[in-house]
Amino acid sequence: MSTQTPDDDAPDQRLHPWSWLFVLLMQLRQFLLPLVALVVFGNRGDRDEMWSNLAALVVIVVLVAISILQYLTYHYRIGRDAISVRSGVVSRNRREIPFARIHNVVVHQNPLHRMFNVAELRLESAGGNRPEAEMRVLRLDQALALEQLVRQRGQQPVAAADPGDEATPALPADDVLLQLDTADVVRIGLLSDRGWVVVLALFGASYQLFPRDTVNDAIEYGGRQAFGYANHLHPATWVWVVAALVLVVGFWVTLRVLSVAMALLRYHGFRLTEHERRLTVASGLLTRMRTSVARRRIQAWTLRESALQRWFKRRHLRIDIAAGVSTNGERRDLRELAPLATPQACDALVQHLLPQLQWPPPQWNPVPQRGWWRLCLPALVIVPLLAAGAVWEVGPWGALLLAWLPWSALRAHRTMARMGYHLDARYVAVRGGWWQRWWRFAELDKLQALRLQRSPLDRWLGTSSVWLDTAGAHGSVGLCLRYLPEDEARAVFERLNAAFVTRRVGR
Template sequence: MSAPAHDDARAGAGAAAEPVADRRLHPMSWLFVLVQHLRQYIVPLLILIFLGRGDRNELYSLIGVGVLVLFSLWRYFTYRYGVGANGLVVRSGLLNRSLRVIPFVRIQNVGVHQTVLHRLFGVAEVRLESAGGKEPEAQMRVLKLADALALETLVRRRGGDPAQAAEERADSLLRLSPAEVLRLGLVSNGGLILVGAGLAAIMQSVPDFNGRVPERMLRVGVRWLFGRVEGYHLDAAGYALLAVAGIVFVAAALKGLSMTLALLRYYGFELSEQGRRLTAERGLLARWRTTVPRRRIQAWTLEEGVLHRLLRRRRLAVDTVGGDEHEDGRALKELAPIAAPAVCDGLIAHLLPHARWDALPWQALPKAVWWRLFLPDLPWTALAVFIAYWQVGEWSLLALLWLPWSAFKAQRRARRMGYAMDAELIAVREGWWRRYWRFAELDKLQVLQITRSPLDRRCGTATLWLDTAGAGALGPPLRIRFLPLDEAQRLYERLAASLAKRPLRW
């Protein structure tokens, strides 16, 4: 845990000056700290034990496990926390002592996490996050579940608006039934991602996997498959049907895995509102509970793919300040992992009552920009034809059939591109095969930028970038592309003048 900043100490001086009763973590907290440290070593260790070549001298590295046990016990006996009038006081260390005072008003996100092991012991991990950085202000492994929920309630009461402090009633905004969670697994690609990550981990851990192992597995698999089907004396059409059936089977297996993962992660999902804070709780075996103030939501994203449209569903995601986008899904990133379009619109209308999302004046971009979307496919297609020519000869020209489809797709995308702006909100929309709408309140904008590529200067166009705090690198950008230069400059000046009159809201 990092040393306290000077402003934190001054802000929490009142809390530190009072007698604060020291509280220990749960007596089994050392076990969870140990498990956390061993997570990155457990897979190589199991591979070494079960797939090793008999050289047990390599197991001397288990001495490091004993060192980690001592470190975990040391952390338990030297870690204390207490609750003051204005903040949370955390003491740690014995030789190198640290005192950190965290004002309640600085704590923005409260995360309560339970794995299967946590639930067996009736405990939970608590993360207290601020708007400032990627690392949590405090991370407590672990507290009794009742103490964790009491701490969450305490932060909500003392860190919010005093006028809202007495408000205790929580209103449920969205619940996902098991059927909805299964639909979520059907539209997601979690199974494919998991299989790919597993293969990558094995390739890094198993000796010679990149060499002899895949070749041997492929040879054995092909020999077994042809041994099973050669007795049927299939013709070319039969083998083609068999190949199609194999592809369908693999796709169905991956979708089944995706649905299983969705049940594990999103079973019992509930989004509730208490005062000015939103709380999301989910999980079948492990449970996640995340609380964040509504004012910390910086930008919104509506998404729908082809399967979403077939099922008449969408996904509503948000960017929040204070959460790490790479932190194992613990930050509040989704208000509705899957829901009907009317439900998503209702959530937006409830949480942004002045934005009038359903009545935005959308402005379409010139349809002639479709060739700008089509242009990047030309060099890649030519490169694919050139590489394939050395393998299959004139058959490589079949790759040129991609170009008509690419042109059709670019025209469809150009028809859907657009932007909208009113007194409260600015929004963009893009995509055709996979569509998204991204929008933010004007008060949440932090940076405006106009960029022009050489092709933009040739065509007299520009791209207007709109940046907010908490924007993730993996999400769709908040930008307006292919704007005529004069229109981009007018929109930029209008936004800049609007921002100059408004205080920045976090």
């Protein structure tokens, strides 16, 4: 808890008069399934129906009362150095949030928010499982004004303004770093596999809403009907081949359509801006999300491109932020600086935000090619076992699984050939992947821990790996210098450790 307190002369402020309605809708969404179950399954007679409906009505009345009480008891005050929030129905809580502690401001608008011209504001700090404050809801102009105030006072103290002014303050012009039009967003959908998320969600929802046996029986019955009808027609072999191709192409087109729809919902109107060394991203078709972060909070950078994206000369730029996650595991903060852009645009964006670095590096240090087979070692062990089991079950056709081994060896060899790292006095970078390529880098000042690691296979081959940890690390791509010769790995580790110690002493 901070000892800083807001100005005593600053007036207390309330949320929007309709904020209780949005809190109520949020609570009803949480209790929707129990209420439906109470009404549906409790109706086994006239008397049971009356009591179940009465119980549901009592629950709704209680939720309405709680929502109104939360609105009446929620106050906030904006001071010179901090925001004070008082809330609670039974137990009263007061929270002091210094502006310097707020690292991320999220302005959230779903379609209902936009209908009432209001927004939900979340103030988040580095670490923790919940936002420092959630304001449901404020007028949109108030939310934007508060976001602007946090941006200004989070950088340095400024003269206190009148936070209760109802007029919308003039927002300073922001520098637009990246803006995506509709064609760019459609391209994101076409070059991604987001449609699988919808397909898997539909399967998961069907198993949640209906008994497992019912879903399995429906799939089996539909398959039998389709194949039975096809066999009744006695088609030729080429007809089967054409039908299979049509089904595959149709499924692929469906996935592309779903991917484009998801991209439009998420990235429509994507706009990356900068003001006073703070980055802000706004995007969304139905639900608009506006989130911002100070540039100094960025811990690491990751560039990625799939084979399909590489053919169309596009890349994806993400950043790591020192921040916690919400209770349901969802990342709350700004993560994507460029959902999809040309390599030149991504490099220019990195160079603009990190002018002290030279990106891309002038030279990459390669990884020795000996031991490339270690990358396909799991396939060398698992695939023959699977092939043996398939031959046992279906006969000689099961041996086709062994065709995966040449592809696995080729991918392992090409992946090892692309591995490399760059290290200078300011930053460290690694690259990897062949079919799915990636680049990951971080300033030396952002490193949190170092680790020199050797497995039994490394001892046999005379190699080591240097692991680098930064705050907010996420994803499958680690900041690691893999499979270096032991002497080279130890030299790199000592060099990084010296820079790490120097930074710690300097603080």
